[in-house]
Amino acid sequence: MQEDIIRAALDGRDTLALLPTGGGKSVCFQVPALCKEGICIVVSPLIALMKDQVYNLERRGISAKAIYSGMSRREIDIILENAAQGGYKFLYVSPERLRTELAQARIQRMNVNLLAVDEAHCISQWGYDFRPPYLQIAELRKILPNVPVLALTATATSEVLEDIQEKLAFRERNVFRQSFLRSNLSYSVLYETQKQEKLLDILKSVPGSGIVYVRSRGETREIARFLQQHRISADFYHAGLTNEERSAKQEAWIAGKTRIMACTNAFGMGIDKPDVRIVVHLSLPEMLEAYFQEAGRAGRDGKKAYATLLHGENDTTQLRFAIQQNFPSLTSVRQVYRALGSHYQLAVGAGQGESFDFDLQHFTSAFPFDQHEAHIVLKLLEQEGWLSISDASPSPARLQILANRQTLYDYQLRNKQADTVIKIILRAYPGIQEAMTDISENMIAQYAKMPTEVVIRQIQNAQQEGILQYEPRKEKPQLTFLRERVAAENLTIDLEKFKFRKEQAEKRLEAAIHYAERRLCRSQLLLAYFNEPDSPACGICDICTGRNEPEKTSQIAVYEKKIMDLLRKEALTQTELLEAFPMKRHEAVMKALTYMVQEQKIRENEEGKLVMS
Numbered sequence: 001m002q003e004d005i006i007r008a009a010l011d012g013r014d015t016l017a018l019l020p021t022g023g024g025k026s027v028c029f030q031v032p033a034l035c036k037e038g039i040c041i042v043v044s045p046l047i048a049l050m051k052d053q054v055y056n057l058e059r060r061g062i063s064a065k066a067i068y069s070g071m072s073r074r075e076i077d078i079i080l081e082n083a084a085q086g087g088y089k090f091l092y093v094s095p096e097r098l099r100t101e102l103a104q105a106r107i108q109r110m111n112v113n114l115l116a117v118d119e120a121h122c123i124s125q126w127g128y129d130f131r132p133p134y135l136q137i138a139e140l141r142k143i144l145p146n147v148p149v150l151a152l153t154a155t156a157t158s159e160v161l162e163d164i165q166e167k168l169a170f171r172e173r174n175v176f177r178q179s180f181l182r183s184n185l186s187y188s189v190l191y192e193t194q195k196q197e198k199l200l201d202i203l204k205s206v207p208g209s210g211i212v213y214v215r216s217r218g219e220t221r222e223i224a225r226f227l228q229q230h231r232i233s234a235d236f237y238h239a240g241l242t243n244e245e246r247s248a249k250q251e252a253w254i255a256g257k258t259r260i261m262a263c264t265n266a267f268g269m270g271i272d273k274p275d276v277r278i279v280v281h282l283s284l285p286e287m288l289e290a291y292f293q294e295a296g297r298a299g300r301d302g303k304k305a306y307a308t309l310l311h312g313e314n315d316t317t318q319l320r321f322a323i324q325q326n327f328p329s330l331t332s333v334r335q336v337y338r339a340l341g342s343h344y345q346l347a348v349g350a351g352q353g354e355s356f357d358f359d360l361q362h363f364t365s366a367f368p369f370d371q372h373e374a375h376i377v378l379k380l381l382e383q384e385g386w387l388s389i390s391d392a393s394p395s396p397a398r399l400q401i402l403a404n405r406q407t408l409y410d411y412q413l414r415n416k417q418a419d420t421v422i423k424i425i426l427r428a429y430p431g432i433q434e435a436m437t438d439i440s441e442n443m444i445a446q447y448a449k450m451p452t453e454v455v456i457r458q459i460q461n462a463q464q465e466g467i468l469q470y471e472p473r474k475e476k477p478q479l480t481f482l483r484e485r486v487a488a489e490n491l492t493i494d495l496e497k498f499k500f501r502k503e504q505a506e507k508r509l510e511a512a513i514h515y516a517e518r519r520l521c522r523s524q525l526l527l528a529y530f531n532e533p534d535s536p537a538c539g540i541c542d543i544c545t546g547r548n549e550p551e552k553t554s555q556i557a558v559y560e561k562k563i564m565d566l567l568r569k570e571a572l573t574q575t576e577l578l579e580a581f582p583m584k585r586h587e588a589v590m591k592a593l594t595y596m597v598q599e600q601k602i603r604e605n606e607e608g609k610l611v612m613s
Helices: 001-009 024-034 046-061 073-084 095-098 101-107 132-141 158-167 195-205 217-229 243-254 286-294 315-325 330-343 362-366 371-383 405-414 416-428 442-447 452-464 495-518 522-529 550-569 574-578 583-599
Strands: 015-016 039-043 064-067 090-093 110-117 149-153 175-177 183-191 209-213 233-238 262-263 276-280 306-312 355-357 387-389 399-401 438-440 468-471 480-481 601-606 611-612
Touching: 001 015, 001 024, 001 175, 015 158, 024 149, 039 132, 046 064, 046 090, 064 073, 073 101, 090 095, 095 101, 095 132, 095 601, 101 132, 110 132, 110 442, 132 158, 132 416, 149 158, 158 175, 183 522, 183 583, 195 217, 195 276, 195 306, 217 233, 217 262, 233 243, 286 495, 286 522, 306 495, 315 371, 315 495, 330 362, 330 371, 362 371, 371 387, 399 416, 405 416, 416 442, 416 452, 452 468, 480 611, 495 522, 550 574, 550 583, 550 601, 550 611, 574 583, 583 601
Parallel strands: 015 149, 015 175, 039 090, 039 110, 064 090, 110 149, 183 306, 209 262, 209 276, 233 262, 276 306
Antiparallel strands: 355 480, 387 480, 399 438, 399 468, 601 611
């Protein structure tokens, strides 16, 4: 389907592509953009993915840059001017940066060949991750009337697909939809009270790499420790770790040094690990969009994989309570907003467009807020367009030499240590006098044979003298005020939209509960939610195999014992095994065989015969 999407973009048609996780969305806009003269503007809310794509493009000799929250006005200005002069093939922009006069004035001068909108579901209030800055993209179309739009998303219902096309002012309806069917992925919902013990049983039965999703940060550590105690290689991951910790844990898991990652939903976005064999959810997510994306990280290599949800008797009640907590009172919203203004010492009427390091734990320790409560309010303030918070992605230190040759030479003569540092910078980073450039203070220190703190001090001193511009490494998410600060009592939210979003969230939650509690083919339930109502039964989920029904489970156990006894004596083909049972039992035996293969208790050898695993 990628080829059809690419051809539509090359033909200048507005196009919406719905490709499931791992479906190769970036190729769909990168190829047509490379085929045409001019620059492709890519709108994305995910800083980590933007940086990753820019890195990979530049590695292939394709010029690309990204603009996002936390960058200085000067650096943004330079990148936009270079883009207007034809300096890049791709310009990645976070949606909140599109609304600035600076960006819009420069975009008018650019030779834009394609406008790509990633995570396009964010533009729809019918969707699960609505972001108001996405609504500004339609304004960009007025500036670029003849430029086609390619919108991409991994999960969207029919309502969301229609809304995306309307909000992006499509000139014609044009949707390419890849089926959400994953024939190699076995979905199961198991009703469990002893979830940790069942998890252990599952991980012992299914070899290979895996992910265990939990709801809280504390639970990630608890589950990892529990698995380690039972001799399973495991680690934990959540957004509260430092960037170094997250990177190290992620790399160890991708390399196979860690088998199981216990994590919150902060883990997995943009990770390309094809050989994940098992994804377990210890609790039901609040929406099927999230569940489908997370479960879909299993089996991307096309080989057999498992997605298992452990569902307890109190889970539904807890989820319905949580969804009410996700929609706070206006009083709570105003209290958190007032605290933010105090936290950053912003005067009323100031702050529009300004970005700050944001640490939720530090913020809530300074003010009397529960972390979850504050997080929910901040999300609401984002949805209402008051502020934005970038994903937690490290930004390397950046530097540009500003002084002319003579001024720089004079400065170096007067400062011996600075002279050494500047010479290394000029040698190591060609072009650093033309644009802000990523640098490593540690590498400079290594070559200069100085402590890193001395190198940083020399750079800071040179900045004070106007010799260079320096931006230290940023480790934390960036909070950007999209409007000037108002007095808390004057802060308003759109109550009608607030009510609408709450109703939609409740609707999505009930669909997730329906999936967990309805006794129908799991694949059919998921596909029906994503507008594929006539899909066949998968034949491999817990419902299709009957392994989750007590009477069938006991029946399977009887046949399983006899099958194992037969295979202990010799390897047999499926036909030979069936001949050992009466004809009227063949259907039940086949279900037992299917279950045993799914659970990897038996396997087929190279001769096509069944043997014990």
